[in-house]
Amino acid sequence: MTLANAIIQGILLGGLLALFAAGLSLLFGVMGVLNLAHGDIAVVAGYLAVALVPALHLPTLWVFLIVVAVLMVCGYLVQRLIFQPSLESGPLTPLLVTLGMSVVIENLLLEIFTANSHSLSIGTFTGGALRVNSQISLSYLSLAILGAAVLSLAAIQLGLSRTKVGRIVRAVADDRDAAQLVGVNYRHIFGLAAAVAFGTVALAGLSLTMYTSISPTAGPTYLIYGFEAVVIGGLGSLWGTLAGGVVLGIAVTVGLLINSDFGALAPHLVFLAVLAVRPQGFFPRRVTA
Amino acid sequence: MAEVQVTRSQHSGLVVGGLGIILVAVLAVLPFLVVEGFTNFLVNLFILLALASMWNLLAGYGGLVSVGQQAYIGLGAYTVLFLAQHGLNAFVGVPAAVVVGAVLAIPAAWFLFRLSGGYFAIATWVLAVVAAIVITGIPSLGAGTGASVPGLLNYSAISLGAETYWASLAVAVVAVLATYLLLRSRLGLVLTAVRDNEVAARSVGGKVGRAKLIVYLVSSAGCAAVGAVIAISQLDVQAVNVFNIQWTAYMIFAVLIGGMGTIEGPLIGATIFIVLQQTLSQFNGWYLVLVGGLAMVVAIWIRGGIWGFWASRSSFRIFSVGYFLHAQPPEDGPAPPGIGPSQRPDRRKWLRRLRPRPS
Amino acid sequence: MTDSGEQLLLEVAGLTVKHGQLTAVSEVSLGVPQGSVLAVIGANGAGKSTLLGAIAGLHRPSSGRIILDGEDLTGVPCPKRVERGISLVPEGRRLFPSLTVEENILTGAYRARRGPWNLARIYEMFPWMPGRRRQSAAQLSGGEQHAVAIARSLMANPRVLLIDELSLGLAPIVVRGIYASLPDLLESGLTVMLVEQDVAQACSVATRIQCLLEGRTTLVGGPTEFTTAEIEAAYFGMSPTASAGATL
Numbered sequence: 001m002t003l004a005n006a007i008i009q010g011i012l013l014g015g016l017l018a019l020f021a022a023g024l025s026l027l028f029g030v031m032g033v034l035n036l037a038h039g040d041i042a043v044v045a046g047y048l049a050v051a052l053v054p055a056l057h058l059p060t061l062w063v064f065l066i067v068v069a070v071l072m073v074c075g076y077l078v079q080r081l082i083f084q085p086s087l088e089s090g091p092l093t094p095l096l097v098t099l100g101m102s103v104v105i106e107n108l109l110l111e112i113f114t115a116n117s118h119s120l121s122i123g124t125f126t127g128g129a130l131r132v133n134s135q136i137s138l139s140y141l142s143l144a145i146l147g148a149a150v151l152s153l154a155a156i157q158l159g160l161s162r163t164k165v166g167r168i169v170r171a172v173a174d175d176r177d178a179a180q181l182v183g184v185n186y187r188h189i190f191g192l193a194a195a196v197a198f199g200t201v202a203l204a205g206l207s208l209t210m211y212t213s214i215s216p217t218a219g220p221t222y223l224i225y226g227f228e229a230v231v232i233g234g235l236g237s238l239w240g241t242l243a244g245g246v247v248l249g250i251a252v253t254v255g256l257l258i259n260s261d262f263g264a265l266a267p268h269l270v271f272l273a274v275l276a277v278r279p280q281g282f283f284p285r286r287v288t289a
Numbered sequence: 290m291a292e293v294q295v296t297r298s299q300h301s302g303l304v305v306g307g308l309g310i311i312l313v314a315v316l317a318v319l320p321f322l323v324v325e326g327f328t329n330f331l332v333n334l335f336i337l338l339a340l341a342s343m344w345n346l347l348a349g350y351g352g353l354v355s356v357g358q359q360a361y362i363g364l365g366a367y368t369v370l371f372l373a374q375h376g377l378n379a380f381v382g383v384p385a386a387v388v389v390g391a392v393l394a395i396p397a398a399w400f401l402f403r404l405s406g407g408y409f410a411i412a413t414w415v416l417a418v419v420a421a422i423v424i425t426g427i428p429s430l431g432a433g434t435g436a437s438v439p440g441l442l443n444y445s446a447i448s449l450g451a452e453t454y455w456a457s458l459a460v461a462v463v464a465v466l467a468t469y470l471l472l473r474s475r476l477g478l479v480l481t482a483v484r485d486n487e488v489a490a491r492s493v494g495g496k497v498g499r500a501k502l503i504v505y506l507v508s509s510a511g512c513a514a515v516g517a518v519i520a521i522s523q524l525d526v527q528a529v530n531v532f533n534i535q536w537t538a539y540m541i542f543a544v545l546i547g548g549m550g551t552i553e554g555p556l557i558g559a560t561i562f563i564v565l566q567q568t569l570s571q572f573n574g575w576y577l578v579l580v581g582g583l584a585m586v587v588a589i590w591i592r593g594g595i596w597g598f599w600a601s602r603s604s605f606r607i608f609s610v611g612y613f614l615h616a617q618p619p620e621d622g623p624a625p626p627g628i629g630p631s632q633r634p635d636r637r638k639w640l641r642r643l644r645p646r647p648s
Numbered sequence: 649m650t651d652s653g654e655q656l657l658l659e660v661a662g663l664t665v666k667h668g669q670l671t672a673v674s675e676v677s678l679g680v681p682q683g684s685v686l687a688v689i690g691a692n693g694a695g696k697s698t699l700l701g702a703i704a705g706l707h708r709p710s711s712g713r714i715i716l717d718g719e720d721l722t723g724v725p726c727p728k729r730v731e732r733g734i735s736l737v738p739e740g741r742r743l744f745p746s747l748t749v750e751e752n753i754l755t756g757a758y759r760a761r762r763g764p765w766n767l768a769r770i771y772e773m774f775p776w777m778p779g780r781r782r783q784s785a786a787q788l789s790g791g792e793q794h795a796v797a798i799a800r801s802l803m804a805n806p807r808v809l810l811i812d813e814l815s816l817g818l819a820p821i822v823v824r825g826i827y828a829s830l831p832d833l834l835e836s837g838l839t840v841m842l843v844e845q846d847v848a849q850a851c852s853v854a855t856r857i858q859c860l861l862e863g864r865t866t867l868v869g870g871p872t873e874f875t876t877a878e879i880e881a882a883y884f885g886m887s888p889t890a891s892a893g894a895t896l
Binding site: 028034036082085086089090091092093095096097099100101102103104107108110111220224227228231261264265268269271272275276279 | 348354356400403404406407408410411412414415416418419422423425426534535537538541542545573574575577578580581582584585588589590592
C-alpha cells in the first residue's frame with residue numbers, strides 16, 4: 001500500500017471516527033458530560049440492528065432508520081433520567097455514572113449476545129468499491145460513511161447557527177441560568193442535544209457494524225478515538241471534529257504502513273502530542289467573555 | 290472561659306488500633322487454618338481493598354479522577370514477569386513493582402497535571418492504552434498472547450497459595466496503612482482540605498501541587514504492587530487482562546459504593562463487591578450489571594456511599610484522622626452544662642470530621 | 649397590601665431566602681405600583697440581588713409569597729415566569745458569549761409576550777446597535793453589553809423589568825446614559841424594579857426607594873421623603889440620631 005493510498009484510506013476512516021466524535025462533542029460541549037459509555041451505545045445500536053434485521057423482515061436501510069430513531073428517543077430519556085441527576089449531584093458524577101453505564105451495557109450485551117462478533121451488510125453495496133487506479137480503490141461503504149459524517153455534521157452545524165432552537169442550544173451551552181431568565185427550560189434543551197448526539201452515535205455504530213464488526217467490548221476503543229478527535233479538532237467546532245477524525249484516521253493508516261503496533265500507537269501519540277502542545281485543539285470555537 | 294483540648298483520636302482510638310493488629314495477626318495465620326478456596330477468596334478481596342484505597346486516595350482526597358490506574362497494574366504485573374524471566378524470585382517483583390510504578394509515575398504526572406477534568410481522565414486512559422500497546426510489542430514478554438510467570442511452579446500448590454495470600458495481605462495492609470499515615474500527616478491536612486474545596490485550600494497557602502504529586506506517586510506505586518500480586522496469583526500475565534479498564538471500573542465501584550473521601554469507605558465497598566462477586570458467581574456477567582447499576586445509583590443519590598451515610602449519623606470512626614475538640618471545665622467556677630470532671634466529654638462539643646465531599 | 653389605593657402590579661409578602669445556612673433575605677415585603685420605578689438600595693451583601701433573583705425565580709424562598717397582578721408566582725419555575733411577565737437583567741449582564749449581539753437580543757424573544765417591543769424598536773432605541781449586530785457579544789464594552797442585556801429582556805415584552813446592579817463596573821457617564829432611557833421604557837407601559845448601590849442615582853430615577861440591610865427592610869418611601877442622614881442611617885445600620893462622637 002503506497003503512502004498516497006494510505007492517506008486516502010485514512011481520510012475515509014476519518015469519517016467513521018468523526019461520527020463517533022460528533023455525539024461526544026455535543027454532549028461534552030453543551031452540557032459538560034463526558035460520556036464514557038459513548039462507544040458502548042454505538043455498539044448497542046449495532047446489536048439492535050443485528051437483532052431487528054431478521055426479526056422485522058424489512059430492508060436493512062429501513063431498520064437503520066428505526067434504530068436511529070429509537071436511539072434518539074433513548075438519548076432524550078437518558079439525559080433526563082440519568083445525565084441530569086448526575087449533573088445535579090456533582091461535577092465528577094457524570095464521569096463515574098457513565099463508567100457504570102459502560103460496564104452495565106457491556107455485560108448485558110455479553111449475556112444476551114455472547115462474546116462473538118457480529119456484522120451486517122447491505123447486499124453488494126458493502127463489498128463494492130470504486131477503482132481509481134491500480135493502487136487506490138475507494139470502497140462504496142467508506143465513501144458512504146464519510147458522506148454520512150459530513151452530512152450529519154453539516155446538518156448539526158446549520159441547525160445550531162441558523163435555527164431558533166439552535167441559537168437556544170448555544171445559549172444554554174454558554175450560560176444556563178441566563179438562558180432560564182429568557183424562558184428556556186434547559187433540561188429539555190439538554191435532552192434535545194442528547195437526542196441528536198445519540199442519533200449520530202447510532203449512525204456511528206451502524207457504520208462500524210458494516211465496516212468491520214462489533215462485539216460487546218468493542219465500545220471503549222471508539223470512545224477513545226472519538227474523544228481524541230474532539231480534542232485534536234477543538235471542542236465547540238464540529239468541522240474541527242471532522243478534521244480531528246481525519247487526522248486520526250490518517251495516523252492509523254500511515255502507522256499501519258510501518259507495522260500493526262504502530263498503527264495502533266500512532267493515533268494515541270498524535271493525541272498526546274496535541275494535548276501537550278495545543279490542548280485547545282486546532283479549531284477551538286468557545287469564546288470566553 | 291473553658292479551656293479547649295485538641296486531640297487526634299477519640300478515646301476509642303487505641304482500642305481500635307489494638308483490634309486492628311489482632312485482626313491482621315488472625316488473617317496472617319489463616320492459611321494454616323482454612324481451606325484454600327477461602328484464602329483465594331481473600332486474595333481477591335485484598336487485591337480490591339488495596340486498589341480501592343489507592344484510587345480513593347487519588348480521587349477522593351487528591352481530586353485526581355483517573356481512569357488510567359490500570360497502566361500501573363499492568364506495569365507491576367510485567368515487572369514480575371520480567372524479573373522472573375531473568376531468574377529472580379517472582380515475589381521480589383512486588384517491592385520492585387512499587388519502585389517501577391513510582392518512577393514511571395513521575396513523567397506521567399508531569400504530563401497529566403497540566404490537564405483537568407474530562408481531559409485529565411481520558412489522558413490517563415490513553416496513557417494506559419499506550420503502555421499496553423508498547424508492552425505487547427515486546428516479544429520476549431509474550432507479546433499479545435501473554436506469558437506464564439517462570440519459577441512459580443517450583444512451589445508446591447499449597448505453599449504457593451499461602452505465599453500469594455501473604456503477599457496480597459501485606460500489600461493490602463501496607464496500602465491502607467500508607468493511606469492512614471499520609472492522611473494523619475501535615476500532607477493529610479492539605480489533602481483533606483483539597484477534598485473539600487480545592488480553591489480554598491490553595492488560597493490559604495496549602496501546598497496543593499506537591500500534595501497531588503505525592504498522592505499520584507503513592508497511588509501508582511500501590512497499584513503497581515497490586516499488579517505484581519495479580520501476576521503471581523494468576524500465574525501468567527496477559528496484557529489484555531492486566532491493562533484492562535475493568536480493574537479501574539472495579540476499584541471505582543468499590544469506592545463509590547463504600548464512600549469516597551474516607552478511609553473506611555473503600556474497605557467497605559471492596560468487601561461488598563467481592564461478597565457479591567462470590568455469591569453471584571454462577572451468574573457471570575449479571576453480578577457486574579448489578580454492581581455497575583448499584584454504583585450508578587449510589588453516585589447520584591447516595592453521595593458519600595454507605596460509610597458516608599453511616600458517618601453522617603455518628604461520630605464513630607475506625608481510622609482517626611480528624612481533629613477533636615474537648616472542652617475542659619474551668620479550674621474554678623461552675624462547669625459548663627452537661628460536663629463534669631468525671632463525665633465523658635459531651636459528643637456535641639466534638640468537632641466532627643468534615644463530611645465526605647460529594648463526588 | 650394596598651398603597652394609597654394604587655393598583656400594585658408586583659407584590660412581595662414576607663419573603664425569606666436562604667443560601668444554605670445564611671439568610672440572605674429576611675421577611676421582606678414590598679409593593680410596586682403599575683408604571684412606577686422601585687429602587688432597592690443597600691450595601692454589598694444586603695440581600696438586594698438575592699431578592700431580585702427570587703422574584704425572577706432563580707432562588708427558591710423558604711417562606712413568603714410573590715404575587716404578580718394578583719397571581720401567585722411563588723411556586724412557578726424560573727423559565728415560566730417570563731411568560732407571566734417578569735424579566736430580569738442579571739448582575740454582570742450575562743450575555744451569551746458565543747452568540748452575536750443580534751442573536752443575544754433574539755434569545756429574549758424565545759418566550760415573548762405580545763407587546764410593543766421588537767427588534768426594529770430596539771434598534772431605534774439604541775441606534776448604535778444595528779451596525780454592531782453581527783459582532784460577538786463578548787467584544788462589546790461594559791456599557792454596550794448592558795444595553796444589549798436590557799434589550800434582550802425587553803424583547804420578552806415583560807410587564808415588570810428587573811435590573812440588577814446597573815451601575816456596577818460602569819463609568820458614571822455610561823450609567824447616566826442608560827438611566828436617561830428609563831422614562832422611555834416607562835412610557836411603553838413597563839414597570840421597573842432596580843437594584844442600585846449608588847444612592848444618588850437611585851433617588852434621581854425612582855418613584856419609591858426601599859433600603860435593605862442584612863436582608864431586612866430598613867426604609868421605604870418616596871425618595872424626597874427622607875433626609876440624606878436618614879438614608880445613610882438605613883443604609884449602614886446606624887441610628888439616625890447618632891452624633892459624631894457616638895460609638896457603634
